[in-house]
Amino acid sequence: MKLKPTSLLIAGALMGAAVLPVQADPMVDLLKVLRDKGTISAEDYSLLANAAKAKEEKVAAEKEEMVSIVKETEKKSSLVTLDSKGLNFQSADKSFTANIGGRIHADYGFISDDYFDRNVANVNEVGNASKFRRARLGMEGTMFTNWLYGVEVNFGSNSSTEFTDVIIGYQGFENTTIKLGRHKMPSGLEELTSSNRISTMERSNPTNTFALGRYNGLTVATKGSNWTATGGTWLGDGVSAGENSDKDSDYGYAGRATFAPIQEKDSIVHLGLSYNHIKYEDTFSSDSLANNNGRLRARPNNNFFDERPVQVIYQGTESADTYGLEAATIQGPFSLQAEYFKRELNRKEFKDADVDGWYALATYTLTGETRGYRDGVMRTISPKNAVGKGGFGAWELVARYDELDVWDSSAAQEGLLVHSGSTNNNFNNLRGTKSEIWTIGVNWYVNDNIRFMANYVDADIKSDAANNAEGDIKAFLLRGQVAF
Structure with a gap:
């Protein structure tokens, strides 16, 4: 049809x-x-x-x-993403999250000095070397919306593998976070700034000597729009081998408060103060002085040194009180920060001792970026024009001076050692009591995850003790860093 x-x-x-x-x-x-x-x-x-x-x-x-x-x-559906913050997981209702991240800090050092030449005949001079300063892998996130967890393991810096942070926490209260486990106690602006974000390869000697670092304890942190307040207490550091073997663990408490009277996009003024009390371990020994409770020591802003050119031991120390003052400002591409620490050593059989230290750090970003700041802690810079996206990254100049003095002449007449008590080599009997260190550097931020650093460190080691352990240690240091 x-x-x-x-x-x-x-x-x-x-x-x-x-x-x-x-x-x-x-x-x-x-x-x-x-x-x-x-x-x-x-x-x-x-x-x-x-x-x-x-x-x-x-x-x-x-x-x-x-x-x-x-x-x-x-x-x-659950969400899985991979970005600059690492590998991220999220449950359907967002009450369970996980982030897998890590960091690699590969360091190279070229070191010359006259300290060993002048003071120690039988110790090999530190020369050129390389090491993985940090190689960490960890996971953190939330459970049941408000419960926090985190675990991070460090494979670098030495021959042993150890935990850096292991925590369980709660964030269900408004602007308040509680953490239990091994993590940083509230002490010091430079110490609380992540090693991924500090402007120099190593923190200053006063920070390394007096700030608390990581301990196994409890912290409660609260904050407002321009202030923070954190308190904490701890029992031991959570990683030391044989920590409860024939002795009690160190314990103590700490607090830190910050205030930012000016907090704008490109203009920050930061003020802070901190305090901590350490009760040192009691050894079950007939010799009450057979410990290093009053030991104060420091490397020359150079982690390639196993030995510490600066070291004094105040025997009979039962506890210590440390006071810290902080000030910082960020004005566009320029930043300046400074801290002062004072420690009072409370001794059982000898006169109490007072020691102190301070530093000042200045940075300037040649490419115009502004350094970050959040919740009372300095952060890093984010390149406006990252490499691979039409730019050359961000370039930053850094200069820092720090001074550490662990000699109290009024207390040095009794119960004081300027060595560790070991007779392994002559170096143990020849230590300085003061360091004055200049660190000058340049940083290249390829993007938000990759950074290259170069530091020149000039450390002047002095001594008020009779051993005359003095000298200069100079080092040129390089680092390749990736963090995610």
């Missing part, structure tokens, strides 16, 4: 209405033309136009339903 031209037009119109529903209006216009020319009847036009409109409405409803289903599926 042959189809009439009118039948072919009607069939084509029906197919168009079925296959191209989103074009219903043009189809209706076509039908109007056919009707007006008399190709199809008014009855056929009405039939086909209604069919096209009905099809359009049906498809629109189906699309809306499909979009709704897709959105609901996305909402209920």
Whole structure:
């Protein structure tokens, strides 16, 4: 049977209405033309136009339903992402999260000095070397929305593998976080700034000597729009081998408060103070002086040294009180920060001793970026034009001077050692009591995850003791860093 031209037009119109529903209006216009020319009847036009409109409405409803289903599926499905912050996992209801991240700090040192040459005949001079200063891998996140957890392991710096942070916490209170486990106690601006974000390869000698670092304990931190307050207490450090072997662990408490009277995008003024009390371990020994409780020692801002050129031991120390003052400012590409520490050593059989130290650090970003700041802690800079995205990254100049003095002349007449008591080599009997160190550096931020650092360190070791252990230690240090 042959189809009439009118039948072919009607069939084509029906197919168009079925296959191209989103074009219903043009189809209706076509039908109007056919009707007006008399190709199809008014009855056929009405039939086909209604069919096209009905099809359009049906498809629109189906699309809306499909979009709704897709959105609901996305909402209920778990989310896995990989970005600059590491590998991130999130449950469907967002109450469980996990972030896997880490850091690698590969260091290279070129060191010359006259300290060993002048003071120690039988100790090998430190020369050129390389090491992994830090190689960490960890995971952190939330459980049941408000519960925190975190574990990080360090594979670098020495031959042993140890925990850096292991915590369980709670953040269900407004602007307040509670943490239990091994983590940093509230002590010092430079100490609380991550090693991924400090502007020099090593923290200053006063920070390394007096700030608390990581201990196994409890902290409670609260904050407002421009202030923070943190308190903590601890029992031991959580990693020392044989920590409870024939002795009690060190314990203590600490507090830190900060205030930022100016806190704008490119302008920050920071003020802070801290205090901590350490009760040193009691050894179960007939010799009450057979420990290093009053030991104060420091490397020359150079982690390639196993020995510490600065070291004094105040025997009979039972506890110590440390006071810290902080000040910092960020003004566009320029930043300046300084800290002062004073420690009072409380001794059982001898006169108490007071020692102190301070540093000042200045940075300037040649490419114009502003250093970050959040919750009373300095952060790093983020390149405006990262390498690989049309730019050359960010470049930063750094200069720091720090001074550490662990000699109290009024207390030095009794119960004081300037060596460790060991007779392994002559170096133990020849230590300085004061360091004055300049650190000058340049940092290249390739992007938010990769940084290269170069530091020149000039350490002047002095001594007030009779051993005359003095000298200069100079080092050129390089680091390649990746953090995620």
